[in-house]
Amino acid sequence: MPRYTPEQLQKRNASPWTRVQGILAPIQFLIFLAGLTVTWLYTKGTITDFAWITTFVTLKTFMLVLIFVTGGFFELEVFGKFAFAHEFFWEDFGSAIAMIVHISYFILFWMGLEQHILILTAYLAYLSYLINAAQFVIRLLLEKHNERKLKAGRQE
Numbered sequence: 001m002p003r004y005t006p007e008q009l010q011k012r013n014a015s016p017w018t019r020v021q022g023i024l025a026p027i028q029f030l031i032f033l034a035g036l037t038v039t040w041l042y043t044k045g046t047i048t049d050f051a052w053i054t055t056f057v058t059l060k061t062f063m064l065v066l067i068f069v070t071g072g073f074f075e076l077e078v079f080g081k082f083a084f085a086h087e088f089f090w091e092d093f094g095s096a097i098a099m100i101v102h103i104s105y106f107i108l109f110w111m112g113l114e115q116h117i118l119i120l121t122a123y124l125a126y127l128s129y130l131i132n133a134a135q136f137v138i139r140l141l142l143e144k145h146n147e148r149k150l151k152a153g154r155q156e
Helices: 006-014 016-044 051-079 086-110 115-155
Strands: none
Touching: 006 051, 016 051, 016 115, 051 086, 051 115, 086 115
Protein backbone atom coordinates (compact mmCIF):
# COMPACT_ATOMS: atom_id res chain seq x y z
CA MET A 1 0.00 0.00 0.00
CA PRO A 2 1.52 3.37 -0.98
CA ARG A 3 2.58 5.63 1.86
CA TYR A 4 2.08 8.86 -0.06
CA THR A 5 -0.94 10.34 -1.78
CA PRO A 6 -0.06 11.93 -5.15
CA GLU A 7 -0.11 15.36 -3.43
CA GLN A 8 2.17 14.15 -0.62
CA LEU A 9 4.50 12.54 -3.15
CA GLN A 10 4.79 15.86 -4.93
CA LYS A 11 5.53 17.61 -1.61
CA ARG A 12 8.12 14.93 -0.75
CA ASN A 13 9.90 15.32 -4.06
CA ALA A 14 9.92 19.14 -3.80
CA SER A 15 10.95 19.30 -0.15
CA PRO A 16 14.48 20.46 0.68
CA TRP A 17 14.24 18.17 3.74
CA THR A 18 14.18 15.16 1.43
CA ARG A 19 17.59 16.20 0.12
CA VAL A 20 18.86 16.94 3.64
CA GLN A 21 17.84 13.45 4.76
CA GLY A 22 19.52 11.99 1.67
CA ILE A 23 22.78 13.69 2.64
CA LEU A 24 22.66 13.04 6.39
CA ALA A 25 21.66 9.37 6.27
CA PRO A 26 24.86 8.09 4.58
CA ILE A 27 26.99 10.27 6.87
CA GLN A 28 25.23 8.76 9.87
CA PHE A 29 25.82 5.28 8.45
CA LEU A 30 29.55 5.97 8.06
CA ILE A 31 29.74 7.24 11.65
CA PHE A 32 27.91 4.09 12.74
CA LEU A 33 30.45 1.90 10.92
CA ALA A 34 33.37 3.84 12.37
CA GLY A 35 31.93 3.74 15.88
CA LEU A 36 31.16 0.04 15.69
CA THR A 37 34.68 -0.63 14.40
CA VAL A 38 36.31 1.44 17.15
CA THR A 39 34.22 -0.29 19.81
CA TRP A 40 35.09 -3.71 18.43
CA LEU A 41 38.80 -2.81 18.18
CA TYR A 42 38.71 -1.62 21.79
CA THR A 43 37.21 -4.92 22.93
CA LYS A 44 39.98 -6.74 21.04
CA GLY A 45 42.67 -4.57 22.66
CA THR A 46 43.82 -2.98 19.40
CA ILE A 47 42.65 0.44 20.58
CA THR A 48 43.35 1.20 24.23
CA ASP A 49 41.88 4.67 24.68
CA PHE A 50 38.27 4.34 25.85
CA ALA A 51 37.65 7.99 24.92
CA TRP A 52 37.34 6.89 21.27
CA ILE A 53 34.22 4.89 22.11
CA THR A 54 32.60 7.87 23.83
CA THR A 55 33.62 10.15 20.96
CA PHE A 56 31.89 7.98 18.38
CA VAL A 57 28.80 7.40 20.51
CA THR A 58 28.63 11.20 20.87
CA LEU A 59 28.94 11.74 17.11
CA LYS A 60 26.40 9.01 16.41
CA THR A 61 23.94 10.44 18.96
CA PHE A 62 24.33 13.93 17.47
CA MET A 63 23.60 12.59 13.98
CA LEU A 64 20.63 10.58 15.22
CA VAL A 65 19.09 13.66 16.84
CA LEU A 66 19.90 15.83 13.81
CA ILE A 67 18.22 13.37 11.45
CA PHE A 68 15.22 13.06 13.77
CA VAL A 69 14.76 16.84 13.89
CA THR A 70 15.22 17.37 10.15
CA GLY A 71 12.97 14.36 9.53
CA GLY A 72 10.41 16.09 11.74
CA PHE A 73 10.50 19.11 9.48
CA PHE A 74 10.03 16.76 6.52
CA GLU A 75 7.02 15.07 8.16
CA LEU A 76 5.54 18.44 9.06
CA GLU A 77 5.86 19.66 5.49
CA VAL A 78 4.53 16.49 3.87
CA PHE A 79 2.11 15.04 6.44
CA GLY A 80 1.28 17.98 8.72
CA LYS A 81 2.81 16.49 11.91
CA PHE A 82 6.32 17.08 13.24
CA ALA A 83 6.75 13.48 14.38
CA PHE A 84 4.79 10.26 14.61
CA ALA A 85 2.71 10.98 11.52
CA HIS A 86 0.69 7.86 10.74
CA GLU A 87 2.81 7.13 7.65
CA PHE A 88 6.07 7.20 9.64
CA PHE A 89 4.85 6.08 13.06
CA TRP A 90 6.93 2.90 13.34
CA GLU A 91 10.07 4.50 11.91
CA ASP A 92 9.72 7.39 14.38
CA PHE A 93 9.05 4.92 17.19
CA GLY A 94 12.24 3.06 16.23
CA SER A 95 14.14 6.36 16.13
CA ALA A 96 12.87 7.24 19.61
CA ILE A 97 14.02 3.87 20.96
CA ALA A 98 17.42 4.33 19.30
CA MET A 99 17.74 7.81 20.86
CA ILE A 100 16.83 6.46 24.30
CA VAL A 101 19.49 3.75 24.02
CA HIS A 102 22.11 6.22 22.75
CA ILE A 103 21.34 8.72 25.50
CA SER A 104 21.39 5.97 28.12
CA TYR A 105 25.09 5.53 27.29
CA PHE A 106 25.73 9.05 28.60
CA ILE A 107 23.58 8.56 31.67
CA LEU A 108 25.51 5.41 32.53
CA PHE A 109 28.79 7.17 31.74
CA TRP A 110 27.95 10.06 34.07
CA MET A 111 26.89 7.58 36.74
CA GLY A 112 30.40 6.16 36.57
CA LEU A 113 29.48 2.62 35.56
CA GLU A 114 32.19 0.22 34.51
CA GLN A 115 33.56 0.29 30.99
CA HIS A 116 32.23 -3.16 30.06
CA ILE A 117 28.67 -1.93 30.75
CA LEU A 118 29.31 1.15 28.64
CA ILE A 119 30.69 -1.02 25.84
CA LEU A 120 27.58 -3.21 25.93
CA THR A 121 25.43 -0.08 25.88
CA ALA A 122 27.37 1.25 22.88
CA TYR A 123 26.77 -2.04 21.06
CA LEU A 124 23.07 -1.86 21.96
CA ALA A 125 22.93 1.73 20.70
CA TYR A 126 24.49 0.68 17.40
CA LEU A 127 22.12 -2.30 17.13
CA SER A 128 19.09 -0.08 17.79
CA TYR A 129 20.27 2.27 15.05
CA LEU A 130 20.81 -0.61 12.64
CA ILE A 131 17.28 -1.93 13.22
CA ASN A 132 15.86 1.58 12.79
CA ALA A 133 17.89 2.17 9.62
CA ALA A 134 16.61 -1.14 8.25
CA GLN A 135 13.04 0.08 8.89
CA PHE A 136 13.68 3.15 6.73
CA VAL A 137 15.46 1.23 3.98
CA ILE A 138 12.72 -1.39 3.76
CA ARG A 139 10.01 1.28 3.64
CA LEU A 140 11.97 3.23 1.01
CA LEU A 141 12.33 0.14 -1.17
CA LEU A 142 8.63 -0.68 -0.79
CA GLU A 143 7.69 2.89 -1.68
CA LYS A 144 9.94 2.89 -4.75
CA HIS A 145 8.28 -0.37 -5.81
CA ASN A 146 4.83 1.21 -5.36
CA GLU A 147 5.92 4.28 -7.37
CA ARG A 148 7.10 2.05 -10.24
CA LYS A 149 3.77 0.18 -10.20
CA LEU A 150 1.88 3.49 -10.20
CA LYS A 151 3.89 4.77 -13.19
CA ALA A 152 3.46 1.49 -15.05
CA GLY A 153 -0.30 1.65 -14.43
CA ARG A 154 -0.47 5.15 -15.91
CA GLN A 155 1.46 4.12 -19.03
CA GLU A 156 -0.95 1.30 -19.90
